Amino acid sequence: MLNKQTKVHFIAVGGAVMHNLALALSKKGFLVTGSDDEIYEPAKTRLANAGILPAENGWFPEKITADLDAIILGMHAKKDNPELAKAIELGLKVYSFPEYVYEQTKNKQRVVIAGSHGKTSITSIILHVLAYYNRNFDYLVGAQIEGFDLMVKLTEDAPIVIIEGDEYLSSAIEMKSKFLFYHPHIMLLSGVAWDHFNVFPTFDKYVGAFEELADGMDKAGVIVFDETDDIVKVIGEKDRADIVKVPYAAHPYLVDNGKVFLKTKNGNVELKIFGEHNMKNLMGAKHILERLGITEEQFYEAIQTFKGASKRLETLGQNANTHIYRDFAHAPSKVGATTQATKELYGARKLVACYELHTFSSLNKDFLPQYDQKLQDADVAVVFYSPHTLKMKNMPEISEEEIVKYFGRSDLKVITDSEGLRKFLGEINWFQTNLLLMSSGTFGGTDLNTLSAEILALPVEETFPEIETAPKSKKWGGLLGNLKGKLKKDK
Structure with missing residues (x-):
C-alpha cells in the first residue's frame, strides 16, 4: 500500500524563507498549497514554475480542509487571519516556520x-x-x-x-x-x-x-x-x-x-x-x-573559491579608479564592520560610504544612538532616509540635525530622496575612490546597478583632495600620500 501524500498549506507563502520552504517540501514530494495577500518577485515566478502559486491573492478559509496534515503560519500573517481561524476551528496542527x-x-x-x-x-x-x-x-x-x-x-x-x-x-x-x-x-x-x-x-x-x-x-x-x-x-x-x-x-x-x-x-x-x-x-x-x-x-x-553570500559586500561594478560594493548591512554593528572592512581593503583610496535608515529599529530615535561612530572609517559619510518611509511606518519625524548627532560626525551628509543621492554621487571626483552602498532597502527606489554604471562612466580628474576633509579618517593620509608619490613616479 502506498503511503498517503503529505498535504501542507502555507498561510503567507510569499515570504522569502516561506516560499523557499514551500518549494523544498514540494520537491520532497509533498502536496503543497498556499495563500498570501501579496506575492512579489522572485517568489511569484518561482512558485508559479513549481505549480504552487495561488490563483489569486487573498485569504480563503475554504482552502483549509480537515485532510491537511499541517498548516505553516508565516510571520506576515496576523492573529485574526481568516485561514488561521478556520484551521483552529478544525483542530488542525498549526506550525510556525521553525517548528516545522x-x-x-x-x-x-x-x-x-x-x-x-x-x-x-x-x-x-x-x-x-x-x-x-x-x-x-x-x-x-x-x-x-x-x-x-x-x-x-x-x-x-x-x-x-x-x-x-x-x-x-x-x-x-x-x-x-x-x-x-x-x-x-x-x-x-x-x-x-x-x-x-x-x-x-x-x-x-x-x-x-x-x-x-x-x-x-x-x-x-x-x-x-x-x-x-x-x-x-x-x-x-x-x-x-x-x-x-x-x-x-x-x-x-x-x-x-x-x-x-x-x-x-x-x-x-x-x-x-x-x-x-x-x-x-x-x-x-x-x-x-x-x-x-x-x-x-x-x-x-x-x-579559496568562496565568493560570499548575496548582498554581502557584493561587487556592483569596478574600473581602474573605483570599486563599488553593496551590502545588506542594517544593524549598527554590521555598518561599522562593513565600512571598516571596505576601507582596509583599499587603504590608499578614499571611501564614500552611504547607509540607508530603512528598518523599524534604524528609524527609531531611542535606537539611533547605537550608530554613533559606525561610519568613522569612511572618508565621506552619507546617511539616506525617506520621510515617506517614516509616514508609512507611522513613526515620528526625524530631523537631519538629529541624524548628524546620532552618528557622531559633524561632516555627515544627510539625503532624503533618490534624486538628491544620485546628484550628490554624480558630483564626486571618483579618482582613486571607492563606494559602499549599505541598505536592506533600495535608497528610495534607486536601481543600484544603473547607479553603479552611471558612476563608473563619469570622467575623473587626477587630483588628490585633501584627506583632512574627513576628520575621522586622518589615519589614511599617509597611505594616500604614498600612492600619490607612486603615481607621479610611474609617469
Missing part, C-alpha cells in the same frame, strides 16, 4: 548558526565547503547563495542539517525567537549586538534570547563562540553540564593592494572575501566543519 523545520529534521544532526551579525556568511561558508566535497546535507540559509537553487533543502536521507538561526519571532501565535525551536547539537554564536528594537525593546531582553538558546542545549552539545565579543564570551564560557566550549577569533590574514590572504602554516591562501569580521566568520565556520569531518587542508582548498 524541526519536525522535518528530528532525526538529523542539527547545526545552528546564531548571532546578530555574520550568521548568513558563516552558514554560507559551511554550505560551500560541504558542497565542494559533495557531502550529503540539508540546510536553511537566509540568503540566495551561488550554486544553490533554494534557500531551504529538506530530504529524507541527509544525515546533517545546517540552519541559520534567526532570533526574530516565529509567528503571530508563537512569539518566541525562531532559533529556540531548532534544538541544536552544535551551535555557533557569532556576536550579540542589539537588533530588532521592535521585538526586543531592551538590550537585556535581546541578550536573554541568546542565553536561552545556549542554556537549552542537550548534554554532549558543542558551543562554538567568538571570544572577542564580550557578551558572547560571557554566554559561551558559562558552565553547562557536558557541553564542549570552542572559542575562536579572527583567522590571521594580510591585505596587499586589494587582495586578502589567509596566513597558514603551509603558506598564504588567497581569498575572495575580505574584512576582519569575515576572518572571524571564516574561523568560526572552520571549527564547525572540523566537527563535521572536514580537515584543515580540505578547508583551505575549498575556501
Whole structure:
C-alpha cells in the first residue's frame, strides 16, 4: 500500500524563507498549497514554475480542509487571519516556520548558526565547503547563495542539517525567537549586538534570547563562540553540564593592494572575501566543519573559491579608479564592520560610504544612538532616509540635525530622496575612490546597478583632495600620500 501524500498549506507563502520552504517540501514530494495577500518577485515566478502559486491573492478559509496534515503560519500573517481561524476551528496542527523545520529534521544532526551579525556568511561558508566535497546535507540559509537553487533543502536521507538561526519571532501565535525551536547539537554564536528594537525593546531582553538558546542545549552539545565579543564570551564560557566550549577569533590574514590572504602554516591562501569580521566568520565556520569531518587542508582548498553570500559586500561594478560594493548591512554593528572592512581593503583610496535608515529599529530615535561612530572609517559619510518611509511606518519625524548627532560626525551628509543621492554621487571626483552602498532597502527606489554604471562612466580628474576633509579618517593620509608619490613616479 502506498503511503498517503503529505498535504501542507502555507498561510503567507510569499515570504522569502516561506516560499523557499514551500518549494523544498514540494520537491520532497509533498502536496503543497498556499495563500498570501501579496506575492512579489522572485517568489511569484518561482512558485508559479513549481505549480504552487495561488490563483489569486487573498485569504480563503475554504482552502483549509480537515485532510491537511499541517498548516505553516508565516510571520506576515496576523492573529485574526481568516485561514488561521478556520484551521483552529478544525483542530488542525498549526506550525510556525521553525517548528516545522524541526519536525522535518528530528532525526538529523542539527547545526545552528546564531548571532546578530555574520550568521548568513558563516552558514554560507559551511554550505560551500560541504558542497565542494559533495557531502550529503540539508540546510536553511537566509540568503540566495551561488550554486544553490533554494534557500531551504529538506530530504529524507541527509544525515546533517545546517540552519541559520534567526532570533526574530516565529509567528503571530508563537512569539518566541525562531532559533529556540531548532534544538541544536552544535551551535555557533557569532556576536550579540542589539537588533530588532521592535521585538526586543531592551538590550537585556535581546541578550536573554541568546542565553536561552545556549542554556537549552542537550548534554554532549558543542558551543562554538567568538571570544572577542564580550557578551558572547560571557554566554559561551558559562558552565553547562557536558557541553564542549570552542572559542575562536579572527583567522590571521594580510591585505596587499586589494587582495586578502589567509596566513597558514603551509603558506598564504588567497581569498575572495575580505574584512576582519569575515576572518572571524571564516574561523568560526572552520571549527564547525572540523566537527563535521572536514580537515584543515580540505578547508583551505575549498575556501579559496568562496565568493560570499548575496548582498554581502557584493561587487556592483569596478574600473581602474573605483570599486563599488553593496551590502545588506542594517544593524549598527554590521555598518561599522562593513565600512571598516571596505576601507582596509583599499587603504590608499578614499571611501564614500552611504547607509540607508530603512528598518523599524534604524528609524527609531531611542535606537539611533547605537550608530554613533559606525561610519568613522569612511572618508565621506552619507546617511539616506525617506520621510515617506517614516509616514508609512507611522513613526515620528526625524530631523537631519538629529541624524548628524546620532552618528557622531559633524561632516555627515544627510539625503532624503533618490534624486538628491544620485546628484550628490554624480558630483564626486571618483579618482582613486571607492563606494559602499549599505541598505536592506533600495535608497528610495534607486536601481543600484544603473547607479553603479552611471558612476563608473563619469570622467575623473587626477587630483588628490585633501584627506583632512574627513576628520575621522586622518589615519589614511599617509597611505594616500604614498600612492600619490607612486603615481607621479610611474609617469
